[in-house]
Amino acid sequence: MKILLLITATLASGIAYAEGELPDRQTELPAVEKPQDNKYLVPRDLVDIPDGEFGDKVKLGYSLFVDSQQMRGTFVGNEQNCVNCHMQAGMKPNAAPLWGAYMAYPAYRSKNDKVNSYAERIQGCFTYSMNGLPPAEGSKEMVALTAYSYWLAMGGILDKNGMQDTPVPEISDADLQVGGKAESFPLPEELLSKYPIDDRSKLAGRGYPKIDNPEQEPSIARGEKVFQTSCQTCHGQNGEGIKGSDGRSYFPPLWGENAYNWGAGMHRVNTAAYFIYENMPLGKSQQLSIQEAWDVAAFVNSHERPQDPRYKGDVAGNAKRYHNHQGYYGKEVDGHVLGTKAYPSGKEVIHEH
Known part of the structure; x- marks a missing residue:
């Protein structure tokens, strides 16, 4: 309950740091052992994005993700696109896929003593990787990027569990921005035991696989x-x-x-x-x-x-x-x-x- 209240407060009030204060919210991406069975989530094909208002948000999120330069001068200050680091439109396992990141948030961080929503994690990417200014929570850009991430994650989970004919549930803009590691994430009842909250951040293929230290000091x-x-x-x-x-x-x-x-x-x-x-x-x-x-x-x-x-x-x-x-x-x-x-x-x- 405490975590849920913190999430609600975060989304309602926005970023509440003192003026000029920019906390270190760009945490290191998880470095994990590469699984050998390759049983990764496989997101649904883009042609399966539904028509309608929700589908339009997902499509806009995809567009902004692969061509982030359309936000140049507003939210992007360099010549990077999100897809440069999160490959194959954010779908590729072991390349920090969006479906893995989405399921890891919200996450409490002792460093700034607060729960960070998925939207706040994306804001960090704009600030640092894109050398820009982050879209506000609730903006069409933020809603779109979180909708796309949600769609990749939920569609992949449904398909992996034989529920290919089940449409991805449409959820509110506020819930989209929280992330998949939340009570509000709309998993079907029969999948709740397979994806307990504490395990959702551990999907195979998340982050970048850790490699051995070099034999010689990097040169x-x-x-x-x-x-x-x-x-x-x-x-x-x-x-x-x-x-x-x-x-x-x-x-x-x-x-x-x-x-x-x-x-x-x-x-x-x-x-x-x-x-x-x-x-x-x-x-x-x-x-x-x-x-x-x-x-x-x-x-x-x-x-x-x-x-x-x-x-x-x-x-x-x-x-x-x-x-x-x-x-x-x-x-x-x-x-x-x-x-x-x-x-x-x-x-x-x-x-x-």
């Missing part, structure tokens, strides 16, 4: 060679990404002013290594060795990018408070302390528009 120099042979064809010689004739990036920048910022989860060397080993080069899982994945993750994340939006004028202080993990923010690389010449954060970029 930026070795990683540069891996980047040149395996990555730069898609991501550009200088990590700038590849743009189409319309000026949009079809392969995302990995560093520089249009990359994810210094607060994003992907700037952590270990998180990037897990993602790269499992999912890169695109469509060719596990083509690099474990050592190569760690090395190239170190190389990519040893470059300047947009500033951590929690920065208040002191890189060393910001690093001490928020960067006690495997990353280069606040550390010296080739005579330069990373973060001291960072590009503008999203709030600056978007305000310029």
